[in-house]
Amino acid sequence: MTAPLFVTADESLLDELLRLAAAAGTTPEVAHDVPAALRAWLKAPLVLVGEDLAVPMARAAPTRRDAVFVVLTAPVPDRVFQVALALGAESVAELPRSEGWLVERLTDVVDAGPARGLTIGVVGGSGGSGATIFACALAQVAARGGPSVVVDADPLGPGVDRVLGLDLVDGVRWDALGHTTGRLSARALRDSLPRREGMAALSWFGGAQPRRLQPFAAREALSAARRGHDTVVIDLPRAADPLVDEIAARCDQVLVTVVTTVAGVAAAMRLCGRFPDPGALGLVVRGSGMDDETLARVVGSPVVQRMGDQRGLAESIDLGLGPVRSRRGPLGRAAIRVLASLGDRIPRAA
Template sequence: MERTVDRRAEQGLVVGNGVTGNAVTGNAVAGAQGDQPATRAAADPGRRPLVVARDGRVLDEIRRHAAAVDCDLVLVPDLDEAEPYWRDAPLVLVDEEVAPSAQVRPRRSDVVLVCGGKPPQSMWRRAFLLGAREVVTLPDTDGVLLTSLADVVEEPSADRGRVVAVLGGRGGAGASVLAAAVSVCAARSGGRSVLIDCDPLGGGIDLVLGAELQDGARWPDVRVQGGRVAMSALDDALPVTGPSDGPVSLLSCDRDGPGPAPDTIEAVLRAGVRAGRTVVCDLPREPGPCGQSVLTIADLVVIVVPAELRACAAASRVLERIGDAHSRTRVLVRGPSPDGLSARDVAGGVGVPLLGWLPADRRVAKTVERGSFNPRRRGPLDTAARAVLRQVVAT
């Protein structure tokens, strides 16, 4: 079967939901002004943040940040008009210009006072009278504003997501294939998984899953400003691929263009964790700044090592580069061994605990080449993937 790796995606700007065509922007604030309002009155006001503000800089900034996370707002000009919405709004943002000089009743949580610069000393008394849990000063602490709005739109999952980092002990060890299998296995188990390619020189992990022609964002299309991106925006933009019983959201490097930046990949990982996803990252053997960001967050690091003496020596060098993640690292040994090395021999030589043994399976290489990746249930690759998932739950 002939396969091509040429893909051309059309680009188009959509402001307000954080998605720019096939590009994902975590703080897509540009363009959300004037004749393109970033917010609209909600059909159910109780489910949207209440903004008490008059026209001006503060209201413009709130609107722009709301646009970044696709957040509808209820807008009123003063506290008197806020009364019908005050109790039920999930978040209240109050412009410093309308902050009260007397105590507000009833008191409630989740009130944020927003200032268009360094607040005067008198503003702290007004924040107390308002019952504000926080004072945001623009632009110095606008990240608090963005996070507060994003948490309303995308309520964190009750189940915390997990991050698994996979890398090879030597070149060609099979780390990318294992990472893809772990993602498919997590989806087959009833969860939702995200497979993230962290190696811009790896050719694109979308080729492993036969998704190189599928529309959707790749890393060159992803830009995050403000350190936050909503999982819902990623869901809208990323291709979903893999077998029908194990669909995977995929964020791959492309055949050209840059790979992920450290702050961008951190925002994507944290979005997955907030949403309760299993996030699997395919790392290069030289992690670099981007890989180090992943390793800092990862719950489990799996190093795939062929049962060969030279591979053990190479894996030991790789382990020197993963820093504090060493204590969260396990070795998966890939057979066969040309000289009878056991899995325990390899783990002892590398110097990290053993996760399991992955026998050779020629059918896997064929399915990857043909673009039909589909690990057999209970097959060697699926068994190894399930061992990884059991370990990450146990950590």
């Protein structure tokens, strides 16, 4: 595990921060000046920059990176936000007000280290083409190797908790997170989601009227999910929406499920065409109606996996076993291959 980096020459601020680090069970690396900070800048999973060194740090223009925060013990004057912006910091934390949240972020570092989860978006090329089923299959297979979660970003879908057999398991759902304005720690989210055998679901309440995703809650939940799980699979809705586009842009890979009927391919063409770079998407194809090359040419995105129909799917879901009953079936095999190819291709360090 790599230590967080604290950048400050202010001894009393450092004392405060060391106390919080101790509460989180981590020992930070401390840089008392800019050159020392720059040396450790990219290695650390999280960086706290004291307000005393924020201006010289911003002037040194270190490489932009995630998880940088400016910390101070007085009320935050406006100019600090400008410096934070120049430094590429995520936000400014005022002590002691943000203490609890800072301890949680430091705890996340202890928990997850620098790694972040592989994030895969799945969207249907046409309605009912199997996006939700494939998203759940990926999480089910991935859970063998480490914690996985399916994030249901489609309020009109069947509910991924139902597909995975987690609908009767207690835990947090979107409605509990929907109006949050606070930061979420990876551990708090992971511990509160309905889960079975390493696989969790963040979905909508069964009986509740479908609502829209709330931008703040969605961003926070995804960021925490990614820090707390090895694999995050997002069931994306087909409807165009700026928040969904933003979420898709944060995925390591977006997969599009395609059925090889004329209507299925025509709809997939349209759907893929709405992404800024259709060539970066990957098609997961069910049916043998068209060969890979023709499909890729027509749709504008490469085929990453083909599979046949999975028999006994409805029964497996009704029994609460999730879509993958056997890893040797067409669905299990396809999910294993897709995960293996993504794991090889995508660097996992933050």
